[in-house]
Amino acid sequence: MAKLYFHYGAMDCDTTTLLQQVATNYEERGTKVAIITAASDTLGNDQVVSRVSFEGTIDILLKPNDKVFKKIPFDGLSAIIVDEAQFLTAEQVDDFYFLTKEFGIPVLCYGLHCDFRMNAFPGYDRLLQIADTIEEMKTNESLDEINYKAVCGECSLLNRKKKMNFGRNFKSDKYDI
Numbered sequence: 001m002a003k004l005y006f007h008y009g010a011m012d013c014d015t016t017t018l019l020q021q022v023a024t025n026y027e028e029r030g031t032k033v034a035i036i037t038a039a040s041d042t043l044g045n046d047q048v049v050s051r052v053s054f055e056g057t058i059d060i061l062l063k064p065n066d067k068v069f070k071k072i073p074f075d076g077l078s079a080i081i082v083d084e085a086q087f088l089t090a091e092q093v094d095d096f097y098f099l100t101k102e103f104g105i106p107v108l109c110y111g112l113h114c115d116f117r118m119n120a121f122p123g124y125d126r127l128l129q130i131a132d133t134i135e136e137m138k139t140n141e142s143l144d145e146i147n148y149k150a151v152c153g154e155c156s157l158l159n160r161k162k163k164m165n166f167g168r169n170f171k172s173d174k175y176d177i
Helices: 015-028 090-103 122-130
Strands: 004-009 032-038 047-049 055-057 060-062 077-083 107-112 133-136 147-149 156-159 161-163 167-169
Touching: 004 015, 004 090, 004 122, 015 032, 015 077, 015 107, 077 090, 090 107, 090 122, 107 122
Parallel strands: 004 107, 004 133, 032 060, 032 077, 077 107
Antiparallel strands: 047 055, 147 156, 161 167
16 A cells, blocks of 8 residues: 655755655656645755755646645646645645555655744644654754754754854744745
């Protein structure tokens, strides 16, 4: 039976790089995948962009009010891969879960678990509740201005924003992509 997978972590844990590797593996086997991302992810326009400079075309930009079943091209589809899954609505996550069970199409979601204020994203919350397989991806880098590390060399727990020369910022806009 197909599953709903959720891979999550702090920023820079390479979720997009893994997504691109998985998409490439499916395509090398001659199978069709749909790559989806939240429309609020404006970093790459219609491209999935990772830190390692690998790019892939996004098939569907999913807006918060979009219905999953109206956007997915089911014909010959072997898998659905979702980038920035934290921006999905609970209803969209439910639709992806239903897709796995009723149509036998695996859905692989990749995203962040919380914002810089340590607030969970709606998509993350729902994926934790219903995903069949959940995997935390680790970020293991030295302390820098963007990533808050508990102790140098340990795994990152979250990301924080820093105002230029003004210290920590916990009160700015929630999404800054």
